[in-house]
Amino acid sequence: MSLQIFILGVLSSGHHHPYDIKKMFKQNVLDESSKINDGTLYYNFEVMLKKGYIEKIEVIRDDNRPEKTTYGITPLGKEYLEQEIYVSFKNFTRVDALYSSVLFLKHADPKKLMFLIEEAKEKVQNKIKADTAFWEAVRDETPPAVHLIHDHSLSLLKIDLEWLNKLEQLVMAQQ
Structure with missing residues (x-):
């Protein structure tokens, strides 16, 4: 299951912070081997931010909690999402590798x-x-x-x- 496809697919329907997406990922994962940790999640956000696929929308600061950054998808990110869905099908080897793509077929x-x-x-x-x-x-x-x-x-x-x-x-x- 492609984490970047999942992140971009979720962000295509609204702004979210990484923790929201982690919860959604856990809810939508049908394959036990597709687990993510915070390091992997935040690394993917940083990579996509640097490539211009996502952008920071808002930083929320609470007194007693760490700050939360909300992200949104960019037009470049929407193009990348569509292309990555095609790539996942083109490189098909296993059905479970398509799960993220199948969740966001409407973008292709x-x-x-x-x-x-x-x-x-x-x-x-x-x-x-x-x-x-x-x-x-x-x-x-x-x-x-x-x-x-x-x-x-x-x-x-x-x-x-x-x-x-x-x-x-x-x-x-x-x-």
């Missing part, structure tokens, strides 16, 4: 997305074909535990393909 051109989803589906279909051909050649020489592992691996590929088909239907419905 549905026609381009359909093309990129088709490419991702082809990648998965090619993996299934290659895996099946290889398995046919070695199946009889492998112990039962390897059969179990192969079944799981192939099932995951089929689930990814099914998920991409559902995503395609979602994008078509939004056109």
Whole structure:
């Protein structure tokens, strides 16, 4: 799950400070391996601030609390968000790597997305074909535990393909 896509996607709907975004990230994360710490979060804010993708909107100072900086997305950040959504699909390797992009599909051109989803589906279909051909050649020489592992691996590929088909239907419905 891309943290920068998530941050920019959230900021595209309003101004927020990093702690708000961290809470939203935790609420929207469906993958346990996608955790963020404060260092990673603030580092990403600094990088995007330096590149001009986001801007400081307001610094709130309370007497008893640390200051909070509220950020907003810039026009350059909106362009970057759209391009990064396309890049995440172009570089497809795993479904969970697309989660942030899927949350913010409204910031991308549905026609381009359909093309990129088709490419991702082809990648998965090619993996299934290659895996099946290889398995046919070695199946009889492998112990039962390897059969179990192969079944799981192939099932995951089929689930990814099914998920991409559902995503395609979602994008078509939004056109």
